[in-house]
Amino acid sequence: MSTTTSSATSTRSARSARPARSATSRWTPTRAALVDVGFLLALCTVALLGLGTTFTGVGYLVVSLLGVVVGLLLAGLVRALRWPGIAAVTLGVPVWLGVAVLIAQEPFGPVTDQVVGGWKDLLTTLPPVEGSGVVLVLPWTLGLVAGLLGGLTRALRSGPVLLRSAVALLAPLLLLGAVILLGVTRPQSLWLQGVGFAVLAVGWLAVREGRRLRPVEGSATGRARRTTAGLVLVAVAGVLALPVTSAALGDDDGRVVLRSKVRPPFDIGQYPSPLASFRRYVEEPAPADPQNLFTKTLLTVQGVPAGTRVRIAALDSYDGIVWGAAEDTDPTTTDDAFQRVSSTIDNPVEGARLDVTVTVGEGYAAVWLPTVGDLQSMDFERGDADAKRDSWRYNLASATAVVPTGVRPGDVYRFTTVQPDDEVEVDDAPSSAVTDNRYAAAFLDTQARQWSAGATDPMDRVFKIADHLKTAGKYSDGVLQAEKIYHPGHHQKRLGDEFANAPIPVGNDEQYAAIMALLANSVDVPARVVMGAVVPAGGVVRGKDVSAWVELQVADGSWRTLPTETFMDLDRPAEQPPVTEQQMSGTVVPPPAPIPPPSTLAEQNDTELDDRKVNPADDDDDQPGALSGWWRWVVLGVGGPLLLVLLVTGTIVGLKAWRRRRRRAAARASSRVVGGWRELVDHARDLGQPVPVGAGLTRRQQAPHVATPAALDLARTADGIVFGPSDPDPAVADEFWAMVDEERRLMTGSAPWKRRVRAMVALRSFRRS
Template identity: 55%
Template sequence: MTDSPRRTGATGTTTRVRPHALVPDRHAWTDIAFTTALAVVALTAFGTSFTGSAYLVVGVLGVVVAVVVTHLTRAAGWPVVSAVVICLGLFFLLGGPLCLRSLGDTSVLPGATTLARVADQAVFGWKDLLTTLPPVDGDGPLLVLPWMSGLLAGLVGLALAHLPVRRVWLSAALPVLAMTAVLSGAIVLGVRHPQSLLLQGSVFAALALAWLAVRARRASVSVQGGSTSWVRSAGAVAMVVLAAGLALPASGWVGDERAVARNWVEPPFDIGRYPSPLAGFRKYIDLRGRNDPANVHDKVLLDVEGVEPGTRVRFATMDRYDAMVWGASDNALPGPADDAFQRVSSTIDNPVEGDEVEVSVTLGEGWTGVWLPTVGALQSMRFETADARAKADIFRYNLATSTAVVPSGLAPGDRYSFTAVQPDDELTDETVGSAEQSWPLPPGAAFIQGPTEKWTEGAGADPMDRVLAAAEHLRTEGKYSDGVGRTERVHVAGHSVSRLSDEFVNAPQIVGNDEQYAATMALIANDIGVPARVVLGAEVPEGGRITGREVAAWVELRAADGSWKTLPTDAFMSRTPPADQVPETNTPMSGTVIPPPNPIPPPSDAGEQSDADLKERKATRKKPEEEEDEGLIADLPGWVGIIVTYVGAPLLLLVLLLGAVVGLKAWRRHRRRSAGSPSARFVGAWRELVDHARDLGQVVPLGPTVTRREQSVGIVSDRAAVLARRADGFVFGPSVPEASAAATYWESIDAERRAMSQEVGRWQRVRAAISLRSLRRTSSPPSSDADPAPSARVTPAPGRVATSAGRVRRLADWRSRRAPD
């Protein structure tokens, strides 16, 4: 604590009065300032993930709250856990108004709903952040993440700054390492492009090194050694400049790609990437002698074992119409229904009432794509082909639509087995429709409202009766055509709005096949108020072999109890060909052909591919050597890249800095050993022994008036006094010393340096090698490096040379104080 001066009236003396314990002292203010500054810089890494600056305001508030709480609890003498508990309470108490923009369910305290939302975002918000295209809404609930990060940064940083640790270096480094971890976490949750290299690189590094230097100086024993504060400051600045200079070329070795979690966290599966199977229905029709390689009418699609003939096999369920096609979608059902394509294990929690069956399926020559044919509601799945494990890892299943997908694709010969429950899905007279407007008609599909009203006029008010009446009208009034005959080619494929409106329900004659009938029937049911969806599949014939001729499209209707009932194809589609044959002309067809969407190449067996992966595959071809090298890198796990980037790079920088210190000392030793005159070599050898002693932590007197014999008293060595006298004898002797004598003296100095190193532990020898004490600029040495006059002699002042007994006593004291290795 800093003391304030107070003068007493009686004696006139000045005393120091200690302020209140809650007021930070000089050291506490320093730690608070550095903690706050480093935390704010770390929080700026979220800048590329959020819009606006609300994230930074919320994060800085978290830092301030945590710093204040941590300091007050420490000043009050409370344990660290009390600060953790208080910050946790404030996290939930202030999380609603700061992040959710809600005060909760009461006027003062947050209610259960607010607390649950804050907790949910704290646990699962990171996943929402990583799987959302950045930048996300800066005013949304994901603000809980910077709020929580700010609290953690302030709490951990300041708590570790006051944590009592015996080792000086660890005490100085702990809070700095904590703030570095906060920055690394924010970067990992960010995007590939940094918000600011200046802030997250240079500014953060400068603040961290400065705080580290301040804490190290505060925690260590003060050994001035004749140096001044400005010299030490200049040395610190030089080290920062050296670090920056080494970091620049080192960054080129690491690479320019930032390793962020977004690169490895898989986004939600988008079933919309794959074309609707209903749009390609005409590959299953009979071409009547025409040749089309894509047609599979007579090819084997599946060999099914374990079910009775007549069982419906589901290829895909299409539950969303976008005015172009009926397609599969995620979360099409309202409410908490589990309606999404999600990864499942070999055992599936899918409680459904019905008869359990065990089915084995072998794909035939005509089957390709990502859709996996199944029966009923799956309970378990087992792939039996060579790449079974890869398929099982990426297999996805939609519990609500009973649709299975293998994103890597399926091929003829693939075999799999599963257990399933066949529910009672037959539509009876007692079935009651759900009568809820779940899926409003898409824009442009309002054309169906007129025909629906007209075809169901006498059906009454019951929604299911109206649906069945419309189905009966389609069956009796409609005609069937695949558009293959010469006079039927005007009946084109597709089920877009234009195809279903002008060329189907509003045409002079309703003509189409399963594609148009099923698409229209589902729209009619939705318009009436009974949720409906289209299913593509086939009924198992005798023998279990399904070819393209068995493929059909039917409609499923949602009953009042939430189950789905099947409206068979024959209930709304006639097999009667068109009554009136329209002659073929050269005029363009009135209908617009809506071809199926171009199929997207299915991802590889390793998992789903992103757009970035597809673009990289289309990039310019690289040289074979480069491709081989990149292949080796790609085979490495993702965590190796993270370790190399965030652990290897700092370690490499640290090794380079320490190596620079060792190399500088070696260069200095070489320069002293190879000085121009033998006398200067004697002087350099003695200075080498003094510098070695200082690096070992020994207090050696320095200054222009200090002789070598006085310095030998501070050197913990049995031969220091003898070596000092030998140096004086040659430097101040009557004649110029020989070069061989200087070489012999250097050998003696080297031997003594080795002996001094053997007296200490291994860790202390390492610290001496990288110590900066001897590199600090000091005042002039006891004798200059210049070759003195042969006749010059210096006689030590009386009483200034320590006795032999004093030297021995000092040696014993230093050895007793030396910490064990």
């Protein structure tokens, strides 16, 4: 009895002593806590390494691991102070903001924008993204959230033992899922993200369970419990690792990543096809049109051998009128989109590596950025370089680059590229992909069958069609007087009735490349048209060097060049147009009947004289009475429509003035600032600038599309004012409007007078999407 009493007394003494020991040692982490923190850091590091293919450098890893550590410290601080878990989140918000501002080197507004739209910017930018500046706010946020969640779930005390151990894995598992979703289809390391993560997770669970089973480890019951617990832990770890491994390895269609589901808010179709203006590059007889570019310098290209092809644009969609650039036309890849690009591009291609420098000459001004091969990196050196870096986009599938702010004479840019050996051969197996161009080429099915008769293999048929075009066709730019019957364009009528169905097909690169690509699609070989130039010796590309060729997709998904000389000869047609079949049939066409000379006054019969007496006004148009009737019709026919035009124009201009005054006189100063930014965007849209609008678009996203150097600064200023701690002073809003007015004047002054006139009555700014 005394033994029992003594035991109970010692137990009570031990229990009463625990709080005292806890109060003195709660600021010192235990060995178990350090082990848990170590596993958490290791698991989070493995997960975050998956972003290695998304960012350049190791800056993303440093700031994200800093976030994990800070999150763990905040969770430990809250636990030591015995505060509720929500206190860790409350402390984390100011810590997040302060460190984010230091990392981004940006004010409060752009940093908060990253929380809302950072993931969207990341997913719509071709990886790897430059790992510096404001883009690092997203990795910092991921790390901090993972650290806070991991620190709070690690110390969970309620619930079954096994559940508490499994919940501790929640933070690194969620972090790994977020990294995979925000990553790319090509993982950084399958072993690291799959097997490595699973092994660390199982090891941590085993350590935590082993720690709890030590008091009974000497008994048979303890050994059985350990064995059972170990089997259960392995099974649970296997179940948890299964989705992780599946996500890392991917299925037959590739990994499930948000990048393949989210399309950037960019419409490449808003820019006209460069092929439609091909006749600007042909030789014209004197005096040549001032817009003709045949002799003008377009580009000076350094770093490439003579004969290299510079591509202006790959045109992969035909709508019956023009070949144009589009997105989602290549079913063999998910990279067929125009995405924002960092300075480095993850574009694995085999071939010769080149360092190229391009200087834009006096004859080139467009949104299409001439490049060579498959880009690996890009840097703009001169000509509004910062704006171009922020706005330019690149399509991996078509190797086409576009700068929405425009490429202008004097611009200089440098890029590294890989030039593959890409000329197609007759024995290359074509891709089995079916594109919409196959159906667009249906009007040429008859010619495709006739001109490829005798060939069975699709690639063989393509080369046979090319040989027929080169043998039967003639070359003409349609600028000589005797050749003006050969019209420009590559719409269905021009390619059908005026080319394929003509006695002799006649055209230049525009028609030959357009119809060759359509005929290749017609025989089930995916094809597209490429507009570009062949670099001559010396590297100076002039208008006369511009040409159009065809690219065919082969079985491995790559695109190979079918040179222009394969399907087009330079033999010119006869000076006289070929006779038609009706003229060749032998039928004698009688000459037109001669027109009798007019009768004299003496030859008029009595009936004519009587008619003149009855209707004297028919011959008296010069009398004063006739003048008044003529003037009345002029007033009604011209003045009425003119009055209607003035009424419509005045209404539109008045509505814009009323809208501008309402925005400037808003009740709150912050609302005036918002109205000022909208006024700038609306004016840019009316001038024809492709500024996106609609729900979810921030001012910083719109700024690169506004063609004025101060747009980005104005967007940042507006964000700082609108999201500031208090409503700004009215003088601040007035100053912002003054800056907006100045930028509007600059934009208007730099636009051609025709565009300025159209902007006055443009209705784009009244459409909010």
